[in-house]
Amino acid sequence: MLRGFRHIRGYFKDPQQLELLEEIRRIIAQAPLFSPAMPRTGKPFSVQMTNAGALGWVSDISGYRYQDRHPETAEPWPPLPATLRALWRDVADWPGDPEACLINYYGQGTRMGSHVDRDESDFSAPVVSVSLGDDAIFHVGGLRRSDPKTRIVLSSGDVAVLGGSARKAYHGIDRIIPGSSDLLTEGGRFNLTLRRVTTYQNPVPDLDRTRGT
DNA sequence: GAGTATCT
DNA sequence: CGAG
Numbered sequence: 001m002l003r004g005f006r007h008i009r010g011y012f013k014d015p016q017q018l019e020l021l022e023e024i025r026r027i028i029a030q031a032p033l034f035s036p037a038m039p040r041t042g043k044p045f046s047v048q049m050t051n052a053g054a055l056g057w058v059s060d061i062s063g064y065r066y067q068d069r070h071p072e073t074a075e076p077w078p079p080l081p082a083t084l085r086a087l088w089r090d091v092a093d094w095p096g097d098p099e100a101c102l103i104n105y106y107g108q109g110t111r112m113g114s115h116v117d118r119d120e121s122d123f124s125a126p127v128v129s130v131s132l133g134d135d136a137i138f139h140v141g142g143l144r145r146s147d148p149k150t151r152i153v154l155s156s157g158d159v160a161v162l163g164g165s166a167r168k169a170y171h172g173i174d175r176i177i178p179g180s181s182d183l184l185t186e187g188g189r190f191n192l193t194l195r196r197v198t199t200y201q202n203p204v205p206d207l208d209r210t211r212g213t
Numbered sequence: 214g215a216g217t218a219t220c221t
Numbered sequence: 222c223g224a225g
Contacts, residue, residue, distance in 0.1 A: 036218080037219085038216090038217085038218080038219040038220090039215080039216055039219090040215095040216080040219090041219060041220085042219095043219045043220075044219085045218065045219075046219095047218085057218095059216095059218070063214095063215065063216065064215085064216065064218080104218095111218095112218055113217075113218055113219065113220080114217085114218080115217075115218040116218090117218090118216085119216090145217080145223095145224080145225080146223075146224065146225085148223095149222095149223090172218075173218095174222090
């Protein structure tokens with residue numbers, strides 16, 4: 001595994017997990033889960049997804065991309081919850097704000113093949129992930145798909161950060177462990193990933209302040 | 214700029 | 222589960 005990967009067990013305690021879950025329910029009520037499909041083949045993903053924030057990641061037969069509207073309702077994505085902005089400020093170690101929160105729902109038997117998050121323009125910002133619900137077997141490898149992988153269990157309330165060289169590492173979800181959490185009445189797992197999509201310009205130094213009269 | 218986050 |  002590459003440097004820059006960080007797993008923070010139990011970052012969110014039970015009450016905060018319930019708050020986050022309520023936020024997710026509200027988001028889904030506004031921006032329903034949809035089934036993405038593979039570019040070119042149109043083969044559906046097993047997970048369902050939606051987004052919050054200025055931009056959302058979508059995939060269909062014409063490709064992967066970020067866009068500012070839900071692909072089915074054509075409505076803007078709901079705002080990114082304050083709790084998640086606070087998480088980003090706490091763990092991202094990066095000056096700008098996140099622009100996207102991809103919400104993936106993993107039902108029983110669903111998975112996510114090994115891939116790299118590479119649809120963003122700015123790779124200096126990390127990807128910050130939150131797990132809610134059933135445990136998941138997560139893998140992280142290296143820059144090449146064939147590089148050796150490390151596997152860990154991601155549990156409800158855990159945060160994972162893919163930063164530095166791990167930002168471009170292959171990763172994925174092998175499987176969900178049914179019944180390992182009772183947070184979700186319907187079972188399964190939500191994963192939230194916070195991303196910076198566009199490049200961030202460092203603020204112009206405020207000479208009046210830094211010069212200090 | 215597409216595209217191996219699919220699948221076997 | 223790794224490889225492609």
